[in-house]
Amino acid sequence: xxxxxxxxxxxxxxxxxxxxxxxxxxxxxxxxxxxxxxxxxxxxxxxxxxxxxxxxxxxxxxxxxxxxxxxxxxxxxxxxxxxxxxxxxxxxxxxxxxxxxxxxxxxxxxxxxxxxxxxxxxxxxxxxxxxxxxxxxxxxxxxxxxxxxxxxxxxxxxxxxxxxxxxxxxxxxxxxxxxxxxxxxxxxxxxxxxxxxxxxxxxxxxxxxxxxxxxxxxxxxxxxxxxxxxxxxxxxxxxxxxxxxxxxxxxxxxxxxxxxxxxxxxxxxxx
Numbered sequence: 001x002x003x004x005x006x007x008x009x010x011x012x013x014x015x016x017x018x019x020x021x022x023x024x025x026x027x028x029x030x031x032x033x034x035x036x037x038x039x040x041x042x043x044x045x046x047x048x049x050x051x052x053x054x055x056x057x058x059x060x061x062x063x064x065x066x067x068x069x070x071x072x073x074x075x076x077x078x079x080x081x082x083x084x085x086x087x088x089x090x091x092x093x094x095x096x097x098x099x100x101x102x103x104x105x106x107x108x109x110x111x112x113x114x115x116x117x118x119x120x121x122x123x124x125x126x127x128x129x130x131x132x133x134x135x136x137x138x139x140x141x142x143x144x145x146x147x148x149x150x151x152x153x154x155x156x157x158x159x160x161x162x163x164x165x166x167x168x169x170x171x172x173x174x175x176x177x178x179x180x181x182x183x184x185x186x187x188x189x190x191x192x193x194x195x196x197x198x199x200x201x202x203x204x205x206x207x208x209x210x211x212x213x214x215x216x217x218x219x220x221x222x223x224x225x226x227x228x229x230x231x232x233x234x235x236x237x238x239x240x241x242x243x244x245x246x247x248x249x250x251x252x253x254x255x256x257x258x259x260x261x262x263x264x265x266x267x268x269x270x271x
Contacts, residue, residue, distance in 0.1 A: 026073060026081040026125055027092065028118030033074040036165045039193040042068040043185045052094035053115055055085055062175050065185055071166040073125065073145075074195055080165070081121060092117060127154040127162070129200045129219055156200045164210040165195035172212035 043065050044050050044057040050068035058069045074080040084091050095117050124136035127146035134153035141147045144154035146162065156162070170191055174183060196210040197203055201220045206212045209220035 023086050024125075025084045025086055025088075026121045026123070027084060028121060029072070029080050029082050030116045030118075031072065031080045032078075033072075033076065033080060033163060033165065033195050036072045036074060036080055037193055037195060041167045041170065041188055041191045041193065043188060044068050052098055053082055053091060055083070055088070055091060060171055063171055063188075064183065065188070067167055067171075067188065069167060071164055071168065072193075072195075073198070074163045074165055075145075075160055081125070082115075082117065124154045127156045127200065130155055132200070158202065162198045162201055163195040164198045165193050166210075167191075167193070169194045169196050169210050169212065172210070173207070176206065176212050 039051075042050060042054075044054075044067060047054065047057045047068075050057055051070075054068040054070045056069050057066050059066045071083040072080045073083060082091075095115060098114070123145045124138055124143055125145045126135040127144055127148065128135050130150065136144065136154040137152055138144050138149035138154045139152070141149045143149060146154055146157040147160055148155050148157035170188075196212075197208050197220050198210055199220050199222060201209070202218055203209050203214035203220045204218065206214045208214055211220055211222050213221050215221045
């Protein structure tokens with residue numbers, strides 16, 4: 001029995017330290033978040049219609065057309081990273097080829113606003129909240145994208161907010177909207193790239209999060225169950241009802257004291 005418990009504990013520890021970002025490679029770029037937000041969303045028929053940094057031409061169940069998918073991972077005042085599917089060299093080759101062609105005609109191409117890639121980072125890109133299981137292990141703060149290593153685990157850093165920039169926020173927001181307005185390619189392509197908080201970052205509303213999900217504990221997550229959302233709504237209603245009752249009680253006490261004081265003053269004057 002003890003051996004079985006020990007085996008389960010070891011398995012849990014191993015799973016706890018699995019790198020959940022292992023399906024994606026992250027490359028240094030010369031773009032700041034302000035550069036990324038100047039990019040526009042694009043519809044497509046195939047990946048050939050997309051910019052060189054796009055990973056795929058994707059069709060969503062809700063969106064009535066295909067669009068170019070890409071994601072930049074950014075922090076304020078830091079150069080962003082481009083997320084690339086694991087071991088996919090196609091995007092890197094496209095960007096490098098364009099960079100070479102650009103440098104042949106423009107000696108200052110690095111500063112002309114075009115995207116350039118550096119090497120692949122070894123940073124642990126996923127940093128979780130301390131209340132959740134560890135996703136990435138670390139030995140020092142410099143191992144983590146969040147620059148916060150706590151007890152051997154990369155944790156979110158409240159002083160260094162993490163953002164994801166790409167078309168998926170627009171898609172997530174559209175999915176979440178209760179009134180589905182007609183969406184066409186023209187209106188989609190008028191939108192610019194939006195940068196929003198990544199998972200486990202603190203939030204106050206859905207619109208703060210790239211996933212467009214701010215759970216009831218105030219953290220961005222990929223999804224929240226209907227039960228949790230309903231629980232949050234109920235808790236919110238109870239809270240406001242409680243505050244209202246307290247306010248009315250205080251107001252009643254205050255009004256009663258005023259009436260009592262006036263009566264007392266009248267009696268005093270009568271004597």
